[in-house]
């Protein structure tokens with residue numbers, strides 16, 4: 266199953282992932298870094314959104330594993 | 332062979348200079364150009380190459396490095412202040428950015444929405460009550476982002492004439508180095524006094540919180556300077572340019588009025604086609620790096636032709652076309668990599684509220700001169716328009 270992995274050391278809090286899928290991503294109030302709300306996309310659309318999030322994350326902090 | 336001088340005049344507001352397009356469409360997409368500073372720099376023009384550079388730690392953002400690409404012989408700011416986040420490389424950049432980025436999360440920005448809506452409404456009220464035609468730049472584009480960033484930082488808006496003048500001097504290629512140095516110094520002194528006051532008597536605003544969280548006042552000063560400049564004219568110019576594009580497309584305007592869901596994708600497309608901070612993604616190499624088959628040596632300046640990259644046909648279908656419903660968000664108008672714009676979600680929200688409110692409240696809004704006769708800012712580091720004369724009908 267596809268799983269979203271976030272590297273908090275890389276994340277720069279740009280929030281692009283939250284704009285891409287607010288159901289899957291949020292940001293910490295302290296340092297703006299990503300909080301993965303749902304790491305296993307529920308359907309194909311959610312997988313697609315996760316792929317977009319991985320592609321546009323500016324700091325390459327997100328990845329998908331099988 | 333000497334490298335040709337860099338061209339900076341756009342073919343049209345929506346298209347990069349022809350020279351940049353030509354560079355992009357050569358085999359490598361990479362060439363050397365001579366900058367106004369006399370430096371010979373590599374020019375990158377493809378989205379893929381610029382994204383690669385911006386995520387590669389072998390390129391530095393250190394604007395004090397003498398080999399950092401410059402448009403003037405000297406850089407103002409030298410020695411005036413500590414470097415701010417936009418100039419820091421890892422490992423210093425991460426902690427400095429994390430100390431402030433919590434103030435700019437998507438959720439924090441959503442919390443500002445009611446206040447920004449109120450500011451926009453008040454400025455539209457004032458414009459509607461005033462003479463026609465009105466200049467949208469003075470009535471809305473400049474004051475809204477300015478007031479928002481002032482309130483957020485805790486900088487008195489009554490002083491905005493003072494720092495607006497200094498900030499546009501700093502961003503103009505037409506102002507001499509001495510003039511820009513002077514503007515930087517005056518703005519620094521102003522902010523230094525303000526921060527000293529806040530240190531003595533803490534306030535609940537971004538700058539006040541930075542101080543109470545124990546950040547060094549010298550670092551807070553550099554941050555304040557950066558945010559005030561970065562948060563000011565950028566959004567203002569996007570408001571002006573975006574309104575002009577929308578007013579030129581009545582069908583799109585009608586579609587936006589019916590369906591506000593179209594506004595955010597339209598904003599991404601406007602950011603892409605205008606790429607107002609087109610050279611902001613430039614860097615200096617600190618190690619040898621190969622990009623696109625070209626070896627860039629340690630110490631080489633590298634200029635990012637971000638506007639050409641945002642019109643790169645290998646990255647965007649029909650890249651020359653403006654498609655407000657394109658929905659492509661992989662442009663680099665806000666940069667890429669660890670320095671990607673800190674204020675992007677503030678900028679998006681301001682643009683969204685301004686566009687939505689204008690189309691809703693003034694359906695008859697129109698330009699009084701054709702868009703192609705407006706004065707565009709071909710002489711500024713941030714692209715924009717000097718005036719946008721508009722008029723409207725009395726409400727029926």
Ligand code: HEM
Pocket residue numbers: 392416417418428480557558561562563565566569607608611612613663664665666667669670671672673674675677678
């Ligand atoms: C439409 C409006 C805007 C555009 C097009 C824009 C563009 C950019 C770009 C291209 C960068 C990357 C620079 C680099 O890589 O060296 C950047 C960085 C930055 N922007 Fe913006 N910006 C906008 C609005 C704002 C606003 C409203 C703020 C603040 C409130 C802001 C604050 C910053 C800061 C602090 C950085 C540096 C971040 C870092 O180095 O980590 N910007 N912006």
Ligand code: SF4
Pocket residue numbers: 271275276277278279280281282283292297298299321322323324325326327
């Ligand atoms: S898009 Fe990337 S850098 Fe931005 S908040 Fe999400 S994970 Fe972090």
